[in-house]
Amino acid sequence: MLKIIHNPDKSLFGSSVESFLHRLSGPAAIFVEGKDRSRTRAVCTLLHGNEPSGIYAIHQYLLAGTTPAVNALFIIGSVKAALAEPVFSHRTLPDMRDLNRCFKPPFEDQQGEVAGAILQLIHSVKPEALIDLHNTSGSGPAFGVSINDDADHLALTSLFTNDLIVTDLRLGAIMEISEADVPTVTIECGGASDASAKFVAQEGISRYLAAESVYADPGLDYRVNIFRNPIRLELEAGSYAAYANVKQLDADITLPENAERLNYGMVPHEEPLAYLSDKGLSVLTAKDHDGNERLHEYFECRGDQLFSINPIKLFMVTTNAEIAASDCLFYFIGCNE
Ligand SMILES: [Zn+2]
Numbered sequence: 001m002l003k004i005i006h007n008p009d010k011s012l013f014g015s016s017v018e019s020f021l022h023r024l025s026g027p028a029a030i031f032v033e034g035k036d037r038s039r040t041r042a043v044c045t046l047l048h049g050n051e052p053s054g055i056y057a058i059h060q061y062l063l064a065g066t067t068p069a070v071n072a073l074f075i076i077g078s079v080k081a082a083l084a085e086p087v088f089s090h091r092t093l094p095d096m097r098d099l100n101r102c103f104k105p106p107f108e109d110q111q112g113e114v115a116g117a118i119l120q121l122i123h124s125v126k127p128e129a130l131i132d133l134h135n136t137s138g139s140g141p142a143f144g145v146s147i148n149d150d151a152d153h154l155a156l157t158s159l160f161t162n163d164l165i166v167t168d169l170r171l172g173a174i175m176e177i178s179e180a181d182v183p184t185v186t187i188e189c190g191g192a193s194d195a196s197a198k199f200v201a202q203e204g205i206s207r208y209l210a211a212e213s214v215y216a217d218p219g220l221d222y223r224v225n226i227f228r229n230p231i232r233l234e235l236e237a238g239s240y241a242a243y244a245n246v247k248q249l250d251a252d253i254t255l256p257e258n259a260e261r262l263n264y265g266m267v268p269h270e271e272p273l274a275y276l277s278d279k280g281l282s283v284l285t286a287k288d289h290d291g292n293e294r295l296h297e298y299f300e301c302r303g304d305q306l307f308s309i310n311p312i313k314l315f316m317v318t319t320n321a322e323i324a325a326s327d328c329l330f331y332f333i334g335c336n337e
Contacts, residue, residue, distance in 0.1 A: 002117035003028040010063070017052070017059045018087060021079050027114050029121055030074040032062070034209075039070035041214065042127040042182075043205060044118070044174060047100040047134070049081025052088045053189040054133025057201035061209070068209035073125055075118055088192065091323070098327075100134075104172040118174070122182060129156055129214050130184040132174050133201055137318040138260025139191035142200040147176055149226050151216030152183045158222040159214070160187045160204035165227045165315060165331070168289040183215075188316070191260070230315055230331035231286050231294055239283040241324040247275040247304065252283040255319070255329070262314045266335055272305040281306070286332075298334065311335040 005012065008030055014020045034040075045054025058074050077099050081090040092098055097111040107116030122130065129152075144157035144164040157164045164185075170176055178184045187204065190197035208214060216222070235241060235252065242251035243259060254275040267273065277283070284306075286295040300309055317330040 001027070001113055002121065004031070004121070005029070006031045007033055008062070010065070013059060013062050017056055018083070020059050021055070021076075021083050024076060024079050026079050027117070028076050028079065029118075030062070030076070032068060032072045032074070034068040034070040034072060036070045040073050040125050040127045041068070041070055041209060042073040042075060042122060042125070042130040043133065043208070044075040044077065044130060045133040046079065046082055047077040047132065047174065048098075049078040049084065049090045049092065050088050050137075051091075051133075051135035051192055052082065053135050053192065053197040053201040055082070056198055057133070057205045060202060061205055066206070066209070069212055070128070070209075072209050073121075073127060075121070077114065077118070100132075100174060101172040103174045103176060104170070115172075115174075119177065122177065123180070127182060129208075130174070130177065130182050131156065131160075131204070131208055132184065132186045133205075134186060134188050135192040135194075135197055136188045136190060136263070136316050137192075137320050137323050138263055138316070139194050140260060140263030140317075142190045142197065143188050143264075143315070144224075145175060145186040145188065146178065146184070148178045148183070149228075150183075151218075151222075153178070153185055154222040154224045154226075155216040155220075156183060156185045156208075156214055157187075157224050159207045159211075160185075160189075160200055162223055163225050163227065165230055168229055169232075170289075227313070227315070227333055229289055230333045231288050231298070232328040232331055233284060233286045233295075233299075234328045235325055236283050236285055239325070241321050241329065243319050243321060249277075252277050252279055253306065253329070255324075257319070259319050259330075260317050262330070263317050264313070264315060266311050266313050267308055268311050269308050272302075272307055273299075274306040276301055276304055276306050278304075284329075298332070308332075
């Protein structure tokens with residue numbers, strides 16, 4: 001279920017990330033002894049098989065043979081999905097649930113069992129903190145996501161980036177174990193093919209594992225910008241998004257091919273976001289963390305185009321029609337909030 005490996009010798013790591021993953025062959029947890037063996041810090045990655053920056057950084061860290069300041073626990077999730085050809089193109093294997101939505105009961109199917117085993121391990125090891133490394137599906141800068149914005153979460157975030165999304169939404173993501181006293185921050189390192197994403201993961205991991213303490217130093221200002229409770233713009237079930245620069249007549253919504261350029265930017269109300277079909281806004285939903293529908297408060301249809309009513313800021317804009325249908329089109333916050 002979850003292979004647990006203590007102080008592996010170098011032969012496990014192989015010469016490339018791919019050969020390393022082949023040797024692991026499934027979900028794995030690797031313990032590396034630190035200088036201080038009384039404490040442990042955890043790093044999780046590859047919950048999504050198409051988000052490789054974290055595993056590249058971990059592989060490099062292990063190859064370098066550095067002794068971390070405290071014990072390190074590396075948790076590597078969707079190894080099989082990552083290895084499915086073409087490598088690093090599958091978020092999950094076909095017909096499997098998204099592993100980063102499975103960290104809440106029931107833990108019954110295969111993905112639930114993996115998530116349950118990871119949670120059990122974390123609860124028995126009681127790490128000081130957990131960092132979960134991801135890539136965004138579009139290109140863009142790095143940011144953190146957390147359910148908590150206390151000083152320790154800001155300090156952890158600042159090892160990787162200066163922007164933190166704080167959400168009250170509960171989806172069954174691993175970062176939700178912050179509620180069980182393991183400060184956890186998800187780091188979206190940027191797009192999988194962004195050169196900067198690899199650096200964010202590498203630099204962040206070496207800082208995280210080298211620091212004497214990763215908790216907040218009282219009186220230090222971590223200069224982390226906080227964006228609270230972004231809302232997900234989702235497609236209603238059975239609706240279909242296309243990515244093209246001209247309106248696609250068979251799609252319910254057509255977003256620009258380079259929609260990811262909207263990542264992190266402020267979108268003024270006079271800039272069209274997408275083309276809509278004659279079904280208009282009815283194919284969309286934007287529920288906040290309390291489950292209230294907010295669509296008409298933020299968006300309107302003018303002609304056959306989608307506009308925001310007031311300026312909004314977008315995050316995690318995808319250009320992958322499959323992710324748009326199964327997850328969301330993007331996250332947004334109003335600029336005046
Ligand atoms: Zn992810």
